[in-house]
Amino acid sequence: MPRTSPPASSGQVLITARDLAVGYGGNAVCGPASFTLRSGQALALVGVNGAGKSTLLRTCVGLLPLVEGEVTLLGRVPDSRSSRQRRAVARDMGEESFFPTLTVAEHLALVCYGHGVPDAERTTGDLLEEFNLAQLANALPDELSSGQRRRLALAAVLARPRRVLVMDEPEQRLDHVTRRALAHRVAAERKAGVGVLMACHDADFVRTAATGVLLVGAATRLLSVADGVRAMTEGEL
Numbered sequence: 001m002p003r004t005s006p007p008a009s010s011g012q013v014l015i016t017a018r019d020l021a022v023g024y025g026g027n028a029v030c031g032p033a034s035f036t037l038r039s040g041q042a043l044a045l046v047g048v049n050g051a052g053k054s055t056l057l058r059t060c061v062g063l064l065p066l067v068e069g070e071v072t073l074l075g076r077v078p079d080s081r082s083s084r085q086r087r088a089v090a091r092d093m094g095e096e097s098f099f100p101t102l103t104v105a106e107h108l109a110l111v112c113y114g115h116g117v118p119d120a121e122r123t124t125g126d127l128l129e130e131f132n133l134a135q136l137a138n139a140l141p142d143e144l145s146s147g148q149r150r151r152l153a154l155a156a157v158l159a160r161p162r163r164v165l166v167m168d169e170p171e172q173r174l175d176h177v178t179r180r181a182l183a184h185r186v187a188a189e190r191k192a193g194v195g196v197l198m199a200c201h202d203a204d205f206v207r208t209a210a211t212g213v214l215l216v217g218a219a220t221r222l223l224s225v226a227d228g229v230r231a232m233t234e235g236e237l
């Protein structure tokens, strides 16, 4: 489990965006975003398909150049290659790739060893239980269903240390029970001091996990969780 840290209101600033325009070839795909993410907070990016949520996430972690404005991650310009950023930022951007000849358990162990997790065996065992993968510990990736692969990807991102957790639609392809459990896990992450930035289409997930909502669209704006969930469920996106 992540470390404990001060309450959300006094949390350390992890990500700032100021009039941040994101897009491709110099053309913005949505209205500029301004927000601050502190440790202990979880900001949910919501909006219709194609609104620009993934583009924003990718820009915030330095996978895409910004179009205009400013963004900082851990006080610096995001740089996905920097070892400082890689140590602190765990991300699940929905692109799963596995080693075809390593088992489920070996994938988790590999992540633990790569990030110097002290008790790799226990962490691996706990995550196998949490994500209902224990029966599949010795399975190879191509023996997994689509949702089981998703669960392995999520377990892998939670196997490593993190101050920031960035996830692009983590709820995708999960059954209802696993989805709900993951929402509570994300809530536990931020309560333990991790800063979470995630795109999400599931209103229940946002209600459980988020402390704030960024409505991404022509006029990108910050909302309370209650207003964000209302916008999602009442079709006001």
Ligand SMILES: Nc1ncnc2c1ncn2[C@@H]1O[C@H](COP(=O)(O)OP(=O)(O)OP(=O)(O)O)[C@@H](O)[C@H]1O
Residues within 6 Å of the ligand: 024, 029, 047, 048, 049, 050, 051, 052, 053, 054, 055, 056, 199
């Ligand atoms: N590599 C790319 N080059 C050019 N345009 C792109 C590229 N990737 C995405 N886009 C466009 O950018 C816009 C925003 O896409 P993005 O993937 O950020 O949306 P999203 O809000 O995450 O959508 P969804 O909810 O469907 O995942 C879309 O119009 C999309 O067509």
